[in-house]
Amino acid sequence: MKKQKKILIWEVNWLGDVIFSTPFISVMRRNYPDAYIACAVVPRCRGILEANPNIDEVNSYDEKGISKGFFAKLFFILKLKKRGFDTVFLLKDSLSRTIIAWLAGIKTRVGHDSKRNHFLTHPTKTHISNQHRVEDSLALERKMGIDTANKGLEFYYTEKDSAVIDDFFVINKITNNDKVIAINPGGNWTNKRWDPANWAKLCDMLIEKYGVKIIFSGAPKDVDLYLIIQDMMKNNAYSFCGKTTIRQVGALFNRCDLIISADSGPLHIACALQKKIIALFGPTDPKITGLYDHRENIVIQKDVKCNIPCYKNNCINFRCMKAISAEDVMAEVNKLL
Numbered sequence: 001m002k003k004q005k006k007i008l009i010w011e012v013n014w015l016g017d018v019i020f021s022t023p024f025i026s027v028m029r030r031n032y033p034d035a036y037i038a039c040a041v042v043p044r045c046r047g048i049l050e051a052n053p054n055i056d057e058v059n060s061y062d063e064k065g066i067s068k069g070f071f072a073k074l075f076f077i078l079k080l081k082k083r084g085f086d087t088v089f090l091l092k093d094s095l096s097r098t099i100i101a102w103l104a105g106i107k108t109r110v111g112h113d114s115k116r117n118h119f120l121t122h123p124t125k126t127h128i129s130n131q132h133r134v135e136d137s138l139a140l141e142r143k144m145g146i147d148t149a150n151k152g153l154e155f156y157y158t159e160k161d162s163a164v165i166d167d168f169f170v171i172n173k174i175t176n177n178d179k180v181i182a183i184n185p186g187g188n189w190t191n192k193r194w195d196p197a198n199w200a201k202l203c204d205m206l207i208e209k210y211g212v213k214i215i216f217s218g219a220p221k222d223v224d225l226y227l228i229i230q231d232m233m234k235n236n237a238y239s240f241c242g243k244t245t246i247r248q249v250g251a252l253f254n255r256c257d258l259i260i261s262a263d264s265g266p267l268h269i270a271c272a273l274q275k276k277i278i279a280l281f282g283p284t285d286p287k288i289t290g291l292y293d294h295r296e297n298i299v300i301q302k303d304v305k306c307n308i309p310c311y312k313n314n315c316i317n318f319r320c321m322k323a324i325s326a327e328d329v330m331a332e333v334n335k336l337l
Contacts, residue, residue, distance in 0.1 A: 008088040011041035015265025018045045023151035024137040029054035031146050047246035051156040080104035091137050110140050130287045152293045153272035157247035165251040179212040184261035186222035191283045192263050200232035201326040207235040282320035283310040298332045
């Protein structure tokens with residue numbers, strides 16, 4: 001690795017997982033300050049990496065979208081070949097991506113050990129029971145003799161991102177004297193979501209007891225969820241659902257006194273920014289996908305005698321999330337406010 005000058009980091013596919021890769025990226029830059037470091041990532045997660053000062057180049061790659069089909073893959077192979085990368089780290093176990101890297105002439109190919117993937121030059125056994133996803137990636141660097149000390153999640157946004165949030169606060173007459181709580185009710189997996197009625201009850205309790213301003217964050221797909229919650233509330237909240245880029249979510253969170261969220265990508269943005277957090281966990285395991293290396297947080301998870309983590313998409317009762325009440329969350333808020 002000492003002679004490597006051009007390094008490609010081929011990212012995972014989900015928002016939270018890409019944030020989990022930021023310690024890997026910062027470790028790489030610290031160990032190789034003069035190297036050219038590029039990332040390949042699905043388009044929906046580009047925003048997480050584009051403002052990161054440790055990265056020289058961000059490339060879009062999406063097997064189900066822009067990179068689907070023979071000619072699209074051929075174009076990507078030629079693009080990588082032209083860049084002349086020495087080494088690729090594949091953060092997702094993928095035979096097809098490893099073959100693409102091989103065809104692009106990348107001589108050193110480091111990835112998670114898989115019996116079916118014979119195109120890796122340095123396969124690494126990374127998955128250990130109850131090991132956090134961050135550590136899975138860092139194990140690839142340790143395989144190559146790279147020092148992974150002083151690691152932590154990172155998230156970057158620009159002054160323009162901050163200006164968008166500042167304008168929103170001015171327009172809605174939210175001042176620096178107001179206590180602001182961000183609520184992130186969505187998530188890419190229904191099983192991890194808390195019931196809208198609970199969110200509505202909690203928000204009303206927060207407003208009535210503390211006089212806080214409540215701002216909902218989320219993707220465009222979460223707009224309907226926000227409207228359902230707002231319709232159940234007695235008080236008014238503000239919504240940023242579908243109105244922000246990923247980086248602007250970070251700028252929003254930095255203006256908030258507390259973030260309350262289920263297990264989702266935005267939760268880990270708040271973690272990277274070292275904000276006060278209350279995290280609601282149900283079917284996922286905080287040891288594996290929880291708040292990494294961040295102590296100013298509270299995790300609420302009830303023991304409902306289920307095997308955790310649970311990935312049953314056909315679950316019909318969601319009892320792990322239903323077991324958490326608005327009063328449970330409010331009790332933890334009282335400790336922080």
